[in-house]
Amino acid sequence: MRQRRFLPNLSLLLAFDAVMRNGSVTAAAHDLSLTQSTVSRLIQTLEAQLGQVLFTRHRKRLIPTEAAQRYFREISNALDIVQRASMSVIANPDGGALSLAVLPTFGTRWLAPRLPDFMSANPGISINLSTRFTRFNFDTEPFDAMMCFGQDDWPEASHMKLFDEKMTACVSADFLQRHPIHHAEDLHDCLLLQLETRPTAWNAWFKGQSAPPPPVSNAMLMDQFSMMIQAAISGIGVALLPDYLARIEIAQGRLHPVLREAVPGPGAYWLVWPQAKDDFGPLRAFRQWISSSLAQQEP
Structure with a gap:
């Protein structure tokens, strides 16, 4: 009472x-x-x-x-x-609702284009999306799950691995003309654009090129890949992007890949949810759909 x-x-x-x-x-x-x-x-x-x-x-x-x-x-x-x-009751009175926290660029560039397929296959389920940069406590936030980057180490949570991160270094055509790149060492004097949450990413990229990292990193820190992409397009420096983002920019001619592409990165993308919601219907349907979707196409 x-x-x-x-x-x-x-x-x-x-x-x-x-x-x-x-x-x-x-x-x-x-x-x-x-x-x-x-x-x-x-x-x-x-x-x-x-x-x-x-x-x-x-x-x-x-x-x-x-x-x-x-x-x-x-x-x-x-x-x-x-x-x-x-909002869920008003928007979807006859079905369930799934509240997802997502990384900003991952949500707009990877998840959003795939959502119509989920919604078509699950017409009774609505999805609410909000952006989060870092992990949080599910007990104090109104989310059923989060799509995040890192490791499978959230406490008291269930994890579903989506895919490992692979990285591709990209530059604009103008930058490449001003700074020809034939070997990894040619990047030592370039401005390297780096995401705050990926402090070891460039080291992993240089290792993937079988080359030593720069002795002193000339880096510009950013908190979102979308900002990094625009900076690279403007010719500021070299962007190190998840391959699923790099492929989009390369296909549309805005950026050009540097040396070996799709180098293994330091982490993976995960779907994480509180263990208490293992059997939550909308979340279970989302897990089944995303598992099937990933099995059918390249991340």
Whole structure:
């Protein structure tokens, strides 16, 4: 039996969430299409129900307490879950929904083009996608699974290997004209574009070319492959891309491969999900589809 004292009215929580997100009652009132006095009254009601001071008042400003900061983190996650559940019911009342976290470029360039096939084969299942760069706790995030890069070492999670990463170094035609590359050592004086989450990738690439890495790396760090691709197209430096991305850019003539292509990389792509959802219907259907899809075509 849930105790109502610990379940504040949704209007109180939305007002609290808006004040925390916007940093002021005025902005929160605008966000919620309410008056400032109404928002202030909702905050006071929430404080009274919880028996806790959430804000200190200073010259008409509300300054969140430490308790408010902790409460906001939990309430924000809870509101996200409620919103996703409601969106799922509205968008797909007769079927299930699968909430996936994906790496940004992997989601747009690898997964998205394949999703129509899944949706055609599973018309009762809708998919919600959000981007995440790093691993997280499934207990505090509203996701059923994540498609990620790394190793099969998530705690208390099940793993399905998608494919090993293979890497291809790519440059623009203009860059290649200015910096002819015949041997791996020719890259030692070039600007090497490197993903933050792949600190050993260039070493692995040079090893795959049977060549030593540069004695001092001249690297530019980036946090997304999409940014790296654009930088390489602009002629800034040499991009080291997963082969599934490199093939797209090469086929469309935007980039050119350097030396040996598809060199084995330091990790793999995985589908990861909490063990408690092993038998979750939409996730089980997604696993079966992706396994069949990978068996039929090159990653």
